[in-house]
Amino acid sequence: MKDEKEPLEQKQNSEEEEYSFLQEIIKDEAGDQAKWKHDVLRRIQLGLIFGLVACFTFFACKPWVEKRFEEDPTEVTIPQDEQQEEDQTQQEEEQVQEQKTVLTTETYQEMLNNLKQVSGEVRKSVVEIQGAVTEEEFSKDQEDKEKSISGMIVADNGQELLILAGEIPVKDAKIIRVTFSGDSQCDAILKSRDAGLGLCVYAVQRKNIADDVWAQIETATLGGSKVVSEGDTVIAVGKLYGCDTIAGYGVIESGENYLDKADGQYQTIYTDVAGDISGSGVLVNIRGEVIGIINTSVRSDDQTNKISGYGISDIKDVIELLSNGKNVPYLGVSGVEVSSEMQGQGIPQGVYVKEVDAGSPAMAAGIQSGDIITNIADADIINLLGYHNTLMKQNVGDKILVRGKRQGTGGEYVDIDFGVTVGYKQ
Secondary structure, eight states: OHHHHHHHHHHHHHHHHHTTTOOOOOOOHHHHHHHHHHHHHHHHHHHHHHHHHHHHHHHHHHHHHHHHHSOOOOOOOOOOOOOHHHHHHHHHHHHHHHHHSOOOHHHHHHHHHHHHHHHHHHGGGEEEEEEESSHHHHHHHTTOGGGEEEEEEEEEOSSEEEEEEOOOSSTTOSEEEEEOTTSOEEEEEEEEEETTTTEEEEEEEGGGSOHHHHTTOOOOOBOOSTTOOTTOEEEEEEETTSSSOEEEEEEEEEEEEEEEETTEEEEEEEEEEEOOTTOEEEEEOTTSOEEEEEOGGGOOGGGTTEEEEEEGGGGHHHHHHHHTTOOOOBOOEEEEEOOHHHHHTTOOSSEEEEEEOTTOHHHHHTOOTTOEEEEETTEEOOSHHHHHHHHHTSOTTOEEEEEEEEEOTTSOEEEEEEEEEOBOOO
């Protein structure tokens, strides 16, 4: 009997092992559903909290991130005059061709249409700049066109659109706005300024310029002013009478005069185009190239009702410095090249100092009227152009050695050195 039970028990145990993976679990469905809802709500709450924190962090850090990761502005390079002889020949040929053309009603009208077409293209590069201390004052003065000036889009550094102009007639302006062709407006800042020439570069952030505005504006094309001659056709575009932007047509009366300024001489262009003493804008040739910047400080006593300006060639280095946010190097010396006749009188070759600006770096270093400057920063100086070009290669704050000669009590010239810290005109 015992033997019969053992096989039976073994069979039962074997069956239990065979079906041991089958287990019955009774679930609490109501409790599981509540737990599931609780988990869902918890995850939704965590998601909302995370989203709020992320949004707050994004907006808080956005200015820093944009500033941190935005590309550095591209350095602006203003091409200097090249191949002037070829340009002079080409221009002379164009002028001769104009003179050969028989002037009839048809040819005259065709000439006017061509000039209008050129001025229309130039207008895309000309803007209006207005400044004010407060928004209320700006709104009030918007109708007063005499409180704004014309400027020229001179470069694009990848972050900013750079505009060359004179100084706005509002001192300590907190608000500066630029009106582009098509009447679109953008806020601007004063990027840099040269008080010596009265020129400024204003900057407008590219990201603030609407897409449709880009189709209406262009960067100006700079030409060369050294090749202009009396009688050449000239177009003046800007606020010629201090009011609305207009175009005026005429001829160049003179392009061979120079204006003496501290540390250089600057070509001036006089035209027969009518305009007010407060006029501003640009002078362009028949190819639409800018050859001059209209500036009130250039006008002579007999040019009060005619447009004149700086020749573009002599201020290209200044434009490049200002466009890159740099100050224009300044010593404060008004001089003249020692001519061969002066050398025949015993005056050494170099730049004769006529005047030294009060409070200038040159005065602080002891440079006086009558001194002859012969070397700046190891570069020999034989004329005023060399003096200017050498100075423009220095940086504001540099301490440089200026060598020269000074007439002694016996009439002979003796060597004298000056340690000068390069400054800028404020």
